Amino acid sequence: MAVTQQLARIPEGLLAACRQSAAASSDHDPHWDPPASDILDLDWAPALLKRVGEVAGLEEVLLDALRRSTDGDTALDLGFLNTHPHAIxxxxxxxxxxxxxxxxxxxxxxxxxxxxVLLAALPADERDAESSIGQMGGPITGGLRAYLLEHFNALRNFYLDAAKRHLLVVLWWD
Structure with missing residues (x-):
């Protein structure tokens, strides 16, 4: 099974409940189980999306937002979600x-x-486009541009819904 990036949009209360559960449980089980409808699997797209932004000359504030959307930050204390044997x-x-x-x-x-517009800045040839953003391992089924557009749209829509619902986002690789 490949390691892919996962995102979950959750209410702050769920995170607090997980933290409390981990602290109270002898085996540190946070009972992490966000609804499947609030989880996004970004596959291996994050690095490629960021690289497209860099190659296309995306404005720095927008590039930083793209980076933060897939890197998160360390302001939230989430170490309790990564404790053996219940590490996410x-x-x-x-x-x-x-x-x-x-x-x-x-x-x-x-x-x-x-x-x-960012994808249009890539070389027209699929192999050259893949090479320009460092995509390795052969062609992506359905094509690089379609793959990146699909994953970017999913990411954007995921954050839009999280913002509308006043949720936070937790990110991890699994």
Whole structure:
């Protein structure tokens, strides 16, 4: 099974309940189980999306929002979600996240990115386009541009919904 990036949009209360559960449980089980409808699997798209933004010369504030949308930050204490044997990120770094106000700001900025323009800045040849953003491992089924557009749209919509619902976002690799 491949390690892919996961995002969950959750209310602050759920995070507090998970933290309390982990502290009260002898085996540190946070009972982390966000609804499937609030989880997004970004596959391996995050690095490629950021690289497209860099190659296309995306304005720095928008590029930073794209980075934050997939990197999170360390302001939220999420280490309790990465404790053996209940770690949600057994193959990656400690989960990160964005608080409600950061989610709203990232959502607003992602809404200003028009991915078709960024993708148009890539070389026309598929192999050259893949090479320009460092995509390795052979062609992506359905094509690089379609893959990136699909994952960017999913990311943008995920954050838009999280912002509308005043949720925070937790990110991890699993």
């Amino acid at each position: 990120a057994p193959f990656g770094a400690t989960p990160t996240g964005l608080g409600v106000s950061e989610v709203a700001r990232v959502s607003e900025l992602l809404g200003q990115i028009y991915m078709p």
